Amino acid sequence: MGVVTGLAAIKQHVENSQGGGDLKWLKLKAGESVKVTFLQEIDPDSPNYNEDAGLVIISPEHTNPGEGMFKHKAICTADEGACLPCELFERGEKGWRVKGRLYANVLVDDGKTEPYVAILSQGLSGKSITPSLAAFAEDNGTITGYQFRIGRQGDAMKTEYSLTVIMNSTGVDPSKYELFPLDKVVVKHVPYDEQAEFYQVAQVAEASEGFTW
Numbered sequence: 474m475g476v477v478t479g480l481a482a483i484k485q486h487v488e489n490s491q492g493g494g495d496l497k498w499l500k501l502k503a504g505e506s507v508k509v510t511f512l513q514e515i516d517p518d519s520p521n522y523n524e525d526a527g528l529v530i531i532s533p534e535h536t537n538p539g540e541g542m543f544k545h546k547a548i549c550t551a552d553e554g555a556c557l558p559c560e561l562f563e564r565g566e567k568g569w570r571v572k573g574r575l576y577a578n579v580l581v582d583d584g585k586t587e588p589y590v591a592i593l594s595q596g597l598s599g600k601s602i603t604p605s606l607a608a609f610a611e612d613n614g615t616i617t618g619y620q621f622r623i624g625r626q627g628d629a630m631k632t633e634y635s636l637t638v639i640m641n642s643t644g645v646d647p648s649k650y651e652l653f654p655l656d657k658v659v660v661k662h663v664p665y666d667e668q669a670e671f672y673q674v675a676q677v678a679e680a681s682e683g684f685t686w
Contacts, residue, residue: 496658499581499591499623503632506624508582508639511616512590512647515607521615526647529577529616531597532660535559537672538568545672547661557668573597575606576659578652580645582620590650592659593623595634602636609638618642 501507514522515529522528535558537545549571550556561569577593595601602623610616620642624635653659663671 496653497589497591499579499593501623501625501634503625503628506622506635508584508620508622509579509593510582510620510642510645512578512580512645512650512652514615514617515610519610519615519617521617523617523647526578526652527655529575530655530660531573531575533571533573535569535571535672537674538566539673542673547663547668547671550662550665550668553665555665557665557674558672561674575601575603576655578647578650578655580650590652592653592655594659600633602634605636609636617645617647 499507499509511529513526513529516522517528533549534546535549535556536543549559551559551571558569559571562571573596575593575595575597578590579593580588581591582588595603597603606616609619613619618641620639622635622637622639624637626633626635669675
């Protein structure tokens with residue numbers, strides 16, 4: 474399984490900057506909302522597609538399900554012939570299931586500061602904005618030609634996000650902003666022979682009767 478929009482070709486390590494470094498993430502607390510303008514399209518056939526800006530990506534990822542292990546996250550390598558988390562999942566370790574995640578560069582207007590570019594990160598479930606965003610793109614042919622409001626309600630497992638279109642827009646010229654290279658800063662590729670160490674799954678082997686590598 475590879476990354477949507479061609480990122481399955483990644484064959485090298487890239488820095489996993491989730492939650493740190495110089496990246497700017499769109500973060501909302503329960504009850505908060507912001508206005509956003511997407512700087513990338515979902516589909517290259519969109520009339521507003523900008524080749525230099527690239528596309529929104531969806532990354533199939535595995536995360537160590539252990540408490541506090543969320544940073545041990547990397548792309549599924551099943552399409553390369555082998556993927557350790559997939560093997561763990563097939564052995565009955567359900568927490569290792571592959572999960573898709575959407576990433577996009579957005580221009581954020583929080584009403585407090587000058588608009589800024591940030592990375593939007595969303596799952597694919599009905600509690601995220603992803604299904605609504607995809608449906609909107611299908612109906613309107615573009616997501617960059619509108620301004621939206623994204624809101625958050627609830628915490629932890631009860632967290633839900635909403636997407637509401639505010640107005641038509643002529644869009645924002647992405648060339649005026651420095652976009653984050655999503656394939657290099659949010660997607661980490663780990664070769665199969667390094668995955669046991671990266672995901673720190675030794676405790677899984679010890680806890681599973683009869684488990685062998």
